[in-house]
Amino acid sequence: MTEAARVAAAAAAAEAYPRIVAALIRVTSDWTLAEDCAQEALATALTRWPGEGVPGNPGGWLMTVARNRALDVLRRATIERRKLRELAALRASAEDSEDGEGFEETGGGEEGDPMDDRLRLIFTCCHPALSPEARVALTLRTICAVPTADIARGFLVSESTMTRRLTRAKTKIAEAGIPYRAPAGAALEERLPGVLAVLYLLFTQGYNPGGEPAFAEEAIRLGRLLARLMPAQPEAAALLALFLLQHSRRAVRRDAAGNLVPLERQDRTRWDHLAIHEATDILSGLGHVGPYALQARIAACHATAPSVEGTDWRRIAACYDDLVRLLPSPVVELNRAVAHGYAFGPRAGLALLAGLRAGGALKDYPLLVAAEADLTARAGDRERAAVLFREAAARTDGEAERRALLERAAEL
Structure with missing residues (x-):
């Protein structure tokens, strides 16, 4: 297969696959048939495109092949004529697809339904x-x-x-x-x-x-x-921004040996700054305060700061104060305690952690112990912090997390 055909097939699959499956499910009510026909269309493309060339509208081409395959299956199974008529109606939206025309971005539903x-x-x-x-x-x-x-x-x-x-x-x-x-x-x-x-x-x-x-x-x-299909829903856009900001650090979250790299040691020049810019643009257009918007703004504070020390921790702490009111949970309380520890001093964070420990909801949660260890080290009690890091390592199930926690204990 030529590289151009491979790239076109991958792009068409990512963009067209859910549209094809969704359209066929709507008409046939058969999830397995819809998935099988969509997969067969992709396999056919990988066979034919290298020799015949990539069609002008790859998504429409795939829709045509998948629809025709579904028609063949339904005919052989003698499914009721009504479903055959409805499925055949898809031909109108893809009749010129091999020439790159006729396939619309929005799938049709019942008549008059724009969903x-x-x-x-x-x-x-x-x-x-x-x-x-x-x-x-x-x-x-x-x-x-x-x-x-x-x-x-x-x-x-x-x-x-x-x-x-x-x-x-x-x-x-x-x-x-x-x-x-x-x-x-x-x-x-x-x-x-x-x-x-x-x-x-x-x-x-x-x-x-x-x-x-x-x-x-x-x-x-x-x-x-x-986010594209529901532009009037700000939390959908906020969730996308949160994903982009978190994923922007993917290249540096581990070292060459597979060990986790803490935030303060990551090479920020290797973060995905295009993704960060896209996310901050999304957030700048949201005059909305919801759970995902708050989490995205917290992530943006980290992503746009020059260092851990240069992070606007007071803004992060304020966002967590709002978040714990909207989405009260022990894990949010834990993150709020850490943010307060960085914003107002480690003892302020430890005081919030003590209250969380007393509640008992996270008594076996390794990240609670790790957070206490970090704030204890920043408060100056290195020996106690090392003990806590080893305790957190003993409680965690992930090997990468365990190694990172033991490394922190050894450093102290």
Whole structure:
């Protein structure tokens, strides 16, 4: 395959795959058929494009091939004529696709319904009737076309186990009659946080030290799609900004040996400054204070500071004060304590941590002990800090995190 064909195939897959799958699911109500036909279209492209050349509209070409494959399957299975007529109607939107014409960006729904098919698919995959883990896995498989084996590896289960989970999720959608649509009005306001939470979990699955990096990339791609499809929802844009800011440090979060590199030791010149600039542009246009917007502004303070010492910690502490009111949780309280420790002195942070410890919600949480160790070291008690770092290392499950914590203890 020529490099041009490979690049075109990859770009077309990323852009067109969710549109194709969503359109075919809407018409056939068969998730597996839609995914199989979309995958076959991509395989056909990889076979034909090197010799025939890349079509002017790769996405439309893929839609045509996938639609025709679905028609063949449905004819052979003698599915009711109504579905065949509806599926054939897709021909009008792709009839000139091989010449680069006729394929529209927005998928059609019922007559008079302007809702994009991809948006319907996102909300269906993220339906609250499914477990959070199933929502993330189904989103990866159906919208992002991530192979089941890769999803299984990210969740630390076998491929057969993940296949069964995906099958159960699709079966539940069918048996429970979960509607293939995005809600409107007040219902949209209620459901959107759940969709954003799934994308956040997907990003975290790839961003964590032991995670699957490709998952973070897929979360960013879906974040872009959601922000584009829902421009009136500021939290969707804020979540995209948060992803970009966090992911901007991906190249320097580990050293050559795979060890975690703490923020204060990272080479900031190697951060992705284009991503940081894009994110800060998004935030500058948001006159909105929501949980993701606050987290993104905190991340922006870190991303735009010249050093840890030069970070605007008081602004970060103020953002955490607001965040803990909007999204009260022990983990947010922990981050707030650390921010106050840097903004107002380590003893201020330790006082907040003491209250958090007394509450007991995070009594076995290694990051609580690590935060106490860091603030204790900054307060001057190096011996006690070393003991706490070793305690945090003993509690953590991740090998990279354990090595980093033991290294801090050894330094003290």
